[in-house]
Amino acid sequence: MPELPEVETVRRALEGTVRGRTVAACWISGHALRGEAPRALVRGLPGRTIGTLRRHGKYLLVDLDAGWTLLSHLGMSGRWLFHESPPMRVTPHVHVRVTFRDGSALWYEDPRRFGIARLVRTAKLGRDPSLAILGPDPIMSPPTGPWFAALARGLRVNVKDFLLDQKKVAGIGNIYASEILHRARVNPRRRTGAVRAAEWDAIAAETNAVLGEAIARMGTTFSMYRTLWNEPGQYGDQLLVYDRADEPCRRCGAGIRRIVQGQRSTFFCPACQPARPAKPAAGVGRTGAGRTGARGRTPKRA
DNA sequence: ATCCTATCCTGTAGGC
DNA sequence: TGCCTACAGGATAGGA
Numbered sequence: 001m002p003e004l005p006e007v008e009t010v011r012r013a014l015e016g017t018v019r020g021r022t023v024a025a026c027w028i029s030g031h032a033l034r035g036e037a038p039r040a041l042v043r044g045l046p047g048r049t050i051g052t053l054r055r056h057g058k059y060l061l062v063d064l065d066a067g068w069t070l071l072s073h074l075g076m077s078g079r080w081l082f083h084e085s086p087p088m089r090v091t092p093h094v095h096v097r098v099t100f101r102d103g104s105a106l107w108y109e110d111p112r113r114f115g116i117a118r119l120v121r122t123a124k125l126g127r128d129p130s131l132a133i134l135g136p137d138p139i140m141s142p143p144t145g146p147w148f149a150a151l152a153r154g155l156r157v158n159v160k161d162f163l164l165d166q167k168k169v170a171g172i173g174n175i176y177a178s179e180i181l182h183r184a185r186v187n188p189r190r191r192t193g194a195v196r197a198a199e200w201d202a203i204a205a206e207t208n209a210v211l212g213e214a215i216a217r218m219g220t221t222f223s224m225y226r227t228l229w230n231e232p233g234q235y236g237d238q239l240l241v242y243d244r245a246d247e248p249c250r251r252c253g254a255g256i257r258r259i260v261q262g263q264r265s266t267f268f269c270p271a272c273q274p275a276r277p278a279k280p281a282a283g284v285g286r287t288g289a290g291r292t293g294a295r296g297r298t299p300k301r302a
Numbered sequence: 303a304t305c306c307t308a309t310c311c312t313g314t315a316g317g318c
Numbered sequence: 319t320g321c322c323t324a325c326a327g328g329a330t331a332g333g334a
Contacts, residue, residue: 002327002328003327003328006327034328034329034330058327058328073328073329074327074328075327075328075329076326076327076328076329077326077327077328112326112328114328114329115328130329164328166328166329173327173328174326174327174328175327176327220327221327222326222327225327242327264326264327264328265325265326
């Protein structure tokens, strides 16, 4: 559920609300989150003050004082909800309740419990096994076509699974992978190693554009995701292909197709994203260095 | 290296 | 109305 734009929306909201607040108490439900109950929070959080809020891919890093960081991942159904004055009744699936000294509270809710919440020494974050394997974050380091092309050289995976691989680029999930490829006009079944330079330029440009636009609209609410204030994200209206099987393509009118890749749904337009790309015009598309995506956006950095 | 399956969980939507 | 199945925004492990 929550991909980079949703996590970034939560990060910004937390920055503006809980930063500087000091934890008075922490309660946990006792249910395990992705393998372990976050018991360490009960002892480790009280007395700590919230500092900087960072994000890498889909991971949220809540820096605390005294050299600790709360590492959070929302999995499929996790959400942090802020309460200026917390309700008396604990709603179902609340697994962590952080109460601040001023009486406000931050609750972590996660029906499917695929999320994680654990305390890590800030100095050792780089060696945390979850974080160490991640590729660069596409907001901090916007990808360019040549960078993607270099990363993809020789790989035989399909380009959709490539975008989903957090070890390559961290933060793109199942919704945005389909959206990016549709806007870049690249068929999701294409072998990564066979994607042309100009197409990588388009993929890079659309990665930057789609993620940026989704953040501006507070993410996509398909069903579960909510902002810190329990509001749905607004990017759902902008989706061009995701969950639109058999509906007309918003660009050309052809029927959107649903296929399964890596056990997960992929949506694409067979007309806009042909299995074989159009031949590049003579003299261009060899290196792609001078070309940008179809919309002419220029990525910032290699 | 890649691909396929299974697993961790609960909620929901759709078919009958 | 209820029962059943399929599927869901993620990540990981094991085996072919």
